[in-house]
Amino acid sequence: MNIGSARACRRSLRSRAGNLLLALLLLLLVAICIYPFIHMVLVSLMGAKSMKLSWDRLLHAQWTLKNYRRILSGSGSYLRYTLNTVLLALYSCALTCAVSSMAAYAFAKKKMRGGNRLFVLYLATMMVPEQVILIPTFLIIKNMGLLNTYTGLTLPTVTAFGTVLVTSFMKNVPNELLEAADIDGCGEFRKFVKIVLPMIRPVMISLFIFTFIGVWGSLIWPLVAATNNDMTTITLAVSKMKSGRSATDYGYVMAGNTVAFLPPFLLYLFLQRQFVEGIALSGIKA
Amino acid sequence: MTCKKRWTALLLVVCLLLGTAACAGKGAAGTTTAAAAETTTAAAETTAAAAETTAAAAETTAAGKSYQGTTLKVWLATLNSEDVDAKFWKEHFQTFTEKTGCAVELTLVDWGTMFTQYTTAFMANEGPDVLYVPGGGAYDLVQMGVLADVQDYFTDEEKDNLLYWDTGAVNGKWYTVPFDGGGSQRCMFFNMDLLKAAGVEDYPKTWDELVAAAKKVLAYDSSLYAYMTPLSGPHAPLSTYEQLLYQAGGSMMNADCSAYAFDSDASLKAVTFLHDMIYKDKILSKDCVSMTAENITDLFTEGKVAMCSSYIGWDTSGCDFNWVAATDLKGTTEAALNPIDYLSVSNTASNMDAAVDLVKFIISDAVCDDVRATLDVGMGKMTKTDQYQPDAHFQDIMEHPERSYSQPNGPSMSDVFANLNDLQQMVAMDELTPQEFCTQAQAMGDSEFTK
Amino acid sequence: MRNLRKSGAVGWGFVLPSFLFVAAFSALPILGGAYYSFTRFNGFNAPEWIGLENYAALPRDGDFLRALQNTGIFALVIVPCEIVLALAIAAVLAEKYQNAFGRFVRGALFVPVLCSSALAGNIFYYVFSADGGSLANTVLSWFGAARVNWLGSRGTALGVICFVNIWKNFGYYLVILYAGIMDVPRVLYEAAEIDGASKTQQFFHVTLPSLKSVVYIVVTLCTIASFQVFDIAYVMTGGGPGNGTTSLVLEIYSKAFKGYRFGYASAIGMVLFLLVIAVTLAQRKFFRERAEE
Numbered sequence A: 001m002n003i004g005s006a007r008a009c010r011r012s013l014r015s016r017a018g019n020l021l022l023a024l025l026l027l028l029l030v031a032i033c034i035y036p037f038i039h040m041v042l043v044s045l046m047g048a049k050s051m052k053l054s055w056d057r058l059l060h061a062q063w064t065l066k067n068y069r070r071i072l073s074g075s076g077s078y079l080r081y082t083l084n085t086v087l088l089a090l091y092s093c094a095l096t097c098a099v100s101s102m103a104a105y106a107f108a109k110k111k112m113r114g115g116n117r118l119f120v121l122y123l124a125t126m127m128v129p130e131q132v133i134l135i136p137t138f139l140i141i142k143n144m145g146l147l148n149t150y151t152g153l154t155l156p157t158v159t160a161f162g163t164v165l166v167t168s169f170m171k172n173v174p175n176e177l178l179e180a181a182d183i184d185g186c187g188e189f190r191k192f193v194k195i196v197l198p199m200i201r202p203v204m205i206s207l208f209i210f211t212f213i214g215v216w217g218s219l220i221w222p223l224v225a226a227t228n229n230d231m232t233t234i235t236l237a238v239s240k241m242k243s244g245r246s247a248t249d250y251g252y253v254m255a256g257n258t259v260a261f262l263p264p265f266l267l268y269l270f271l272q273r274q275f276v277e278g279i280a281l282s283g284i285k286a
Numbered sequence B: 001m002t003c004k005k006r007w008t009a010l011l012l013v014v015c016l017l018l019g020t021a022a023c024a025g026k027g028a029a030g031t032t033t034a035a036a037a038e039t040t041t042a043a044a045e046t047t048a049a050a051a052e053t054t055a056a057a058a059e060t061t062a063a064g065k066s067y068q069g070t071t072l073k074v075w076l077a078t079l080n081s082e083d084v085d086a087k088f089w090k091e092h093f094q095t096f097t098e099k100t101g102c103a104v105e106l107t108l109v110d111w112g113t114m115f116t117q118y119t120t121a122f123m124a125n126e127g128p129d130v131l132y133v134p135g136g137g138a139y140d141l142v143q144m145g146v147l148a149d150v151q152d153y154f155t156d157e158e159k160d161n162l163l164y165w166d167t168g169a170v171n172g173k174w175y176t177v178p179f180d181g182g183g184s185q186r187c188m189f190f191n192m193d194l195l196k197a198a199g200v201e202d203y204p205k206t207w208d209e210l211v212a213a214a215k216k217v218l219a220y221d222s223s224l225y226a227y228m229t230p231l232s233g234p235h236a237p238l239s240t241y242e243q244l245l246y247q248a249g250g251s252m253m254n255a256d257c258s259a260y261a262f263d264s265d266a267s268l269k270a271v272t273f274l275h276d277m278i279y280k281d282k283i284l285s286k287d288c289v290s291m292t293a294e295n296i297t298d299l300f301t302e303g304k305v306a307m308c309s310s311y312i313g314w315d316t317s318g319c320d321f322n323w324v325a326a327t328d329l330k331g332t333t334e335a336a337l338n339p340i341d342y343l344s345v346s347n348t349a350s351n352m353d354a355a356v357d358l359v360k361f362i363i364s365d366a367v368c369d370d371v372r373a374t375l376d377v378g379m380g381k382m383t384k385t386d387q388y389q390p391d392a393h394f395q396d397i398m399e400h401p402e403r404s405y406s407q408p409n410g411p412s413m414s415d416v417f418a419n420l421n422d423l424q425q426m427v428a429m430d431e432l433t434p435q436e437f438c439t440q441a442q443a444m445g446d447s448e449f450t451k
Numbered sequence C: 001m002r003n004l005r006k007s008g009a010v011g012w013g014f015v016l017p018s019f020l021f022v023a024a025f026s027a028l029p030i031l032g033g034a035y036y037s038f039t040r041f042n043g044f045n046a047p048e049w050i051g052l053e054n055y056a057a058l059p060r061d062g063d064f065l066r067a068l069q070n071t072g073i074f075a076l077v078i079v080p081c082e083i084v085l086a087l088a089i090a091a092v093l094a095e096k097y098q099n100a101f102g103r104f105v106r107g108a109l110f111v112p113v114l115c116s117s118a119l120a121g122n123i124f125y126y127v128f129s130a131d132g133g134s135l136a137n138t139v140l141s142w143f144g145a146a147r148v149n150w151l152g153s154r155g156t157a158l159g160v161i162c163f164v165n166i167w168k169n170f171g172y173y174l175v176i177l178y179a180g181i182m183d184v185p186r187v188l189y190e191a192a193e194i195d196g197a198s199k200t201q202q203f204f205h206v207t208l209p210s211l212k213s214v215v216y217i218v219v220t221l222c223t224i225a226s227f228q229v230f231d232i233a234y235v236m237t238g239g240g241p242g243n244g245t246t247s248l249v250l251e252i253y254s255k256a257f258k259g260y261r262f263g264y265a266s267a268i269g270m271v272l273f274l275l276v277i278a279v280t281l282a283q284r285k286f287f288r289e290r291a292e293e
Helices: A003-045 A055-059 A066-109 A115-125 A130-143 A150-157 A160-170 A175-183 A188-199 A201-217 A220-225 A234-239 A250-285 B002-039 B042-052 B057-063 B082-100 B114-123 B138-144 B156-161 B192-197 B207-220 B241-247 B265-279 B286-290 B293-301 B352-362 B365-375 B392-398 B413-428 B434-449 C002-036 C053-060 C062-096 C100-114 C117-127 C135-142 C154-182 C186-194 C199-210 C212-226 C231-236 C248-257 C262-291
Strands: B071-077 B103-109 B130-133 B176-181 B186-191 B225-228 B305-311 B323-327 B340-345
Touching: A003 A066, A003 A250, A003 C062, A003 C100, A003 C117, A003 C154, A066 A115, A066 A150, A066 A160, A066 A188, A066 A201, A066 A234, A066 A250, A066 B082, A066 C002, A115 A160, A115 C002, A115 C262, A130 A150, A130 A220, A130 B114, A130 C002, A130 C248, A130 C262, A150 A201, A150 A220, A150 C002, A160 A201, A160 C002, A160 C212, A175 A188, A188 A201, A188 C002, A201 A234, A201 A250, A201 C154, A220 B114, A234 A250, A250 C100, B071 B082, B071 B114, B071 B352, B082 B103, B082 B352, B082 B365, B114 B138, B130 B352, B138 B340, B186 B192, B192 B207, B192 B305, B207 B225, B207 B305, B225 B293, B241 B265, B241 B413, B265 B413, B265 B434, B286 B413, B293 B305, B323 B392, B340 B352, B413 B434, C002 C262, C053 C062, C053 C262, C062 C100, C062 C154, C062 C199, C062 C212, C062 C248, C062 C262, C100 C154, C117 C135, C117 C154, C117 C231, C154 C212, C154 C231, C186 C199, C199 C212, C212 C262, C231 C248, C248 C262
Parallel strands: B071 B103, B071 B130, B225 B305
Antiparallel strands: B130 B340, B176 B340, B186 B305, B186 B323
């Protein structure tokens, strides 16, 4: 073994150690990110009313599924809320994706007079917190006669965020392709659907996920826009679980939280593959 | 789907209109009957009172009242949890509907967001007919003008029977009817095993005794929490500052409820005591600044706390040591908060008689007994005729209601409490002197009136 | 010339649906909020015009000043930490772990984004509880440190809230930045390697410049979000202890929905709005200058 390969050996050992350290750090981060969900599921199964977790409690726990049974059986309302929320979320996703992708196409690829100023206006509307515009939005929806309807609950969820997000990725669509399509005499809308949309698939999936999560977890808007309990969303219903006058049963609350958490989680797991493939493809092409 | 909902809504409105029109005649007859009952002889009144206190209060309407076709919207706070409450009330309202023909639509509201929901609902003219009003919260609703004065719908006998009827008054009018009290009664909890081990024979009953006992506990084992009181979370100002204030002889508002009274000698005494407990006597740990009532009861169950200020109604089944609950301490006077919650009728109710009868039904002894049994809510004795016997641990407390006071009605109480909590936390962290607390609290209280 | 005009018209056609939504449900309500900021409005009775009175009261309001300070702290701590963390991890994953392990890590780090802020706040409330049995204090005891009242004093409480906010959101930006990094053309890296650049140099001279527009958007979104810290602070400390961890949105919420002072709350909202615009414009200028390098 000569000096060169010894040095190479040491370097590779150091880089192996470095790699191991890096992998461990990443795993530590993963643990920190996942821990609260483990806490949530454990508490929901432990059969106690307290939220606290300790080795002692774990050893003496009376593991049970009773909290989940209670949620799924109790007058079926939690299932109805989940269905409600899924419909609302999908409705919002459809509107947001359609509307945002079209607007992003215009901002990124079409030269419009005052386009820049409009984009800045879009950004500006994202800077005001929900609480400030809550009452005015409520009054607008009320005057449109849309309180307690799916449409009324959904319309205000289509915000400028989607457009802003998609615009920055839209810039990566090569102009040559669009010009080629123009030369071929392709119509505007056809161009949009056949060329642009497939190219921005990863960000559209991201937008879909972000919108879904946003609508799924929103609390204050469904609270005021739906005075009728039937229209409650699952997240809102779960947030109300701990507010009885009698002692809070955290096992039950955590079971509710788990149930409310599952749909977005499953959706992400399902879409993540597609999302990854989409990115990998676009990377290679470039 | 939207279309269908619009048609359903339209249909409901039409039904309501028809129903109200039909009821109008019968409703008028009902009012005359009630008025007649009040002005007739004592015999008739006793009969009416006796009939009221039996199972279905709706039986008083046997005089011919029927609310066929009316639907009442009731908004109640969740007492146990949504599914249990929903099932419970559905069964009981079924009884009411069978007796009077009046349909009841229940919505359960969440404590934290109750007022937001009330405000937006009334703004949209979709407010309920009967609503749950937590103690201290009536003022704002009265200011909004949505509550109806119900004193004329109750006979003197009925008013007398309700132990807490007087507390429902706001400016000489009665907008609220007491429904649920005693269940969150504030009191002290003592871990007798720990106290005895530390050499304290009997639990302390006054401020000085508390300090002495706590010092002994800390001398015995300094890793324990000698005394805890919540300084975080919604219970905090009610359990801590307010208790001390009343125990020092003061009160939240002045005599005619026209101003908050935070800048009084009693208030200064109360806050100084709180500050001393942390910094002079060192018996109250600063950890309490981030502890809610639940954290504290958790720790108490684990046997880490000797004494704490808490409330009746938490789950004590996990305590496997000797414990005692006693009315809160005595400063100058013995005082403990007994929060009472009420029911109100809104003045947009389509049928006032039906609404009031529903209220009477809900507060009837039979229903309240069921509330205790099924909803597991420790409601205290609310009427003279109530046969309720509290758990042995709490018997002494509940049999002496004169030691307790209830929440007066003032503007924006939840805001006042949030601000009081901020101020008391700052005192606990030594960022504010007791005198500054009093001055700032008073200024804050005054601004709520001039809003 | 005619093509340009046609392009413009088509552009407006595509923007129109989005514009309708934004105008009706974002812009109009903001104008409504601006109007309320000049009134006294309890949410129920008709608003009463009082001119600049709300704004004049702001500098005298201790809660507002504290909230301003805290919001600044949140922005200055959360934005750099989140972006640097997300960027670093995205780069590492893109470079070394384009395999099952990398996908797993990316997936796991995104999971916090999926839950509701209230749930996150609730669980971390117990993790950072003041007694010795809480997870955070247990970890401290492994290192021999004394237990800390995390949420009971302003400094540590602010730190905890920043931590939970970062925990909740950095996965979001990780995903966006990762997508951006994957979009960087391979040829640029190959050219740099031929020139003898090391991995680190490649990152700073190839990856970052190519990511400019994505980084700009991510920083802007992150800044806007950090100015709106609310849910987590509300659930964990309620703005306490005292008003130690209150934020501007928390003040808006409590003044509006607890104190019934929608006019005053709207004034705070407008101040927040102007603040965010100012910061965003400054950032835009910074990124423009960088582009001209």
